[in-house]
């Protein structure tokens with residue numbers, strides 16, 4: 001189907017008229033929806049990250065408060081004092097490990113409790129294995145200014161969880177730092193709280209160290225999650241509070257937003273799976289695209305049908321017009337529609353009918369003219385009285401025969417016939433009788449010759465017969481037969497038999513005959529001789 005055809009144009013218009021507004025509005029709407037979804041998700045992730053930070057702060061504060069309370073216990077203070085030899089008896093020091101184990105079991109989230117003296121040397125620990133806990137060098141200053149020293153959480157592969165150290169100073173009764181109480185805290189113990197927070201929000205939280213290593217994840221995948229690429233961690237830190245899209249190993253594409261964890265040197269990342277965020281949007285988009293495709297197909301079909309309903313009758317009209325142009329006027333198209341095309345078909349039929357009518361009139365006029373022409377032509381070459389060829393036509397016939405003879409040596413012969421004593425006949429019976437005799441002679445001449453021969457009235461009571469392809473002897477035989485037939489059959493007038501005879505001069509063509517007058521002259525010569533010899537006879541030029 002050519003693009004320039006009406007059918008294609010209607011089809012293209014219908015498809016574009018459907019696609020452009022639908023797709024335009026659809027895209028605008030999807031773009032708005034996508035923006036709204038992105039805004040909503042950003043807001044939710046910010047809320048989730050903020051809630052997580054607050055929960056962590058609260059959870060940490062509880063742990064610190066518990067540790068502080070413990071650091072004020074007499075057992076701990078006395079234990080350190082005995083360790084420093086500033087108190088009597090060694091009962092408190094001996095009881096301290098046992099006391100720490102008891103407390104560790106009672107306090108949630110503690111993996112180990114250790115008491116250090118002011119120089120950082122271990123006094124006692126709840127650990128059975130004698131694991132050593134140390135604090136960073138400026139801890140007494142930190143403890144004095146902040147009241148607590150917190151190490152960066154890290155993944156403890158032996159404990160299969162993320163842990164961090166929490167240290168509070170142990171003060172003597174006169175408020176001097178005599179040591180520190182250090183707890184190894186299981187970060188995973190905050191997971192239920194964070195999970196609850198995640199569950200009521202649409203998303204999940206991953207706590208990561210600054211290197212991007214996941215330490216806790218509310219979907220409980222921490223041990224499975226691989227660290228994020230450092231580039232991604234940098235982006236998260238740089239665009240803190242802003243959502244970014246990145247690939248999380250084993251999980252796929254996620255939308256994540258980073259926040260600080262407050263006191264804990266951690267990165268809180270609130271995440272949602274990108275597929276899940278746009279699941280409904282994608283499903284709706286696919287439904288829209290399917291509907292749009294279906295609608296476009298339907299419109300294309302309707303457009304094609306409409307184009308066909310216009311073009312098919314137009315093609316029929318064009319075909320009919322072609323036939324009319326070729327001269328076929330016997331066409332009448334069926335008018336089945338009431339629209340413009342139906343009207344056009346009706347007008348076409350009327351036009352064809354009109355043409356047919358005019359054509360018939362022209363045909364009739366032509367025929368009449370042709371008949372007139374034929375009549376005129378016949379009249380111009382025939383003699384009125386006898387119906388034989390006239391003198392003018394005779395000249396043409398003889399000229400033609402002479403040319404054929406000169407070109408192809410086709411012989412021909414000429415008979416010059418003259419009614420005997422015709423004047424006397426006219427005088428005796430009247431001019432009308434003479435006319436009847438002329439007609440009777442002409443009739444007998446016509447009957448006597450072949451269809452290829454010519455009989456003409458030469459003038460008055462003289463006739464000429466031209467015999468193509470005939471030699472002089474054959475011509476003479478015919479002349480004799482004609483002579484006899486005239487003598488025997490001619491002629492009746494008003495009940496009387498008129499005695500009519502002919503004298504005939506016969507001449508065959510010769511090379512010396514350079515014109516038609518020459519052969520006529522020779523025939524006339526022998527005719528004259530026949531007359532003088534007594535008439536009613538044939539003389540032949542030798």
Ligand SMILES: Nc1nc2c(ncn2[C@@H]2O[C@H](COP(=O)(O)OP(=O)(O)OP(=O)(O)O)[C@@H](O)[C@H]2O)c(=O)[nH]1
Pocket residue numbers: 418419420421422423424426430431432433434435438459460461531
């Ligand atoms: N009825 C009638 N007579 C005609 C016609 N044309 C010529 N004639 C007459 O034919 C006659 C010819 O006469 P002539 O030439 O003397 O010849 P003829 O009387 O036949 O004598 P020969 O030829 O010598 O036998 C004349 O009287 C003409 O008037 C015609 O159309 N009708």
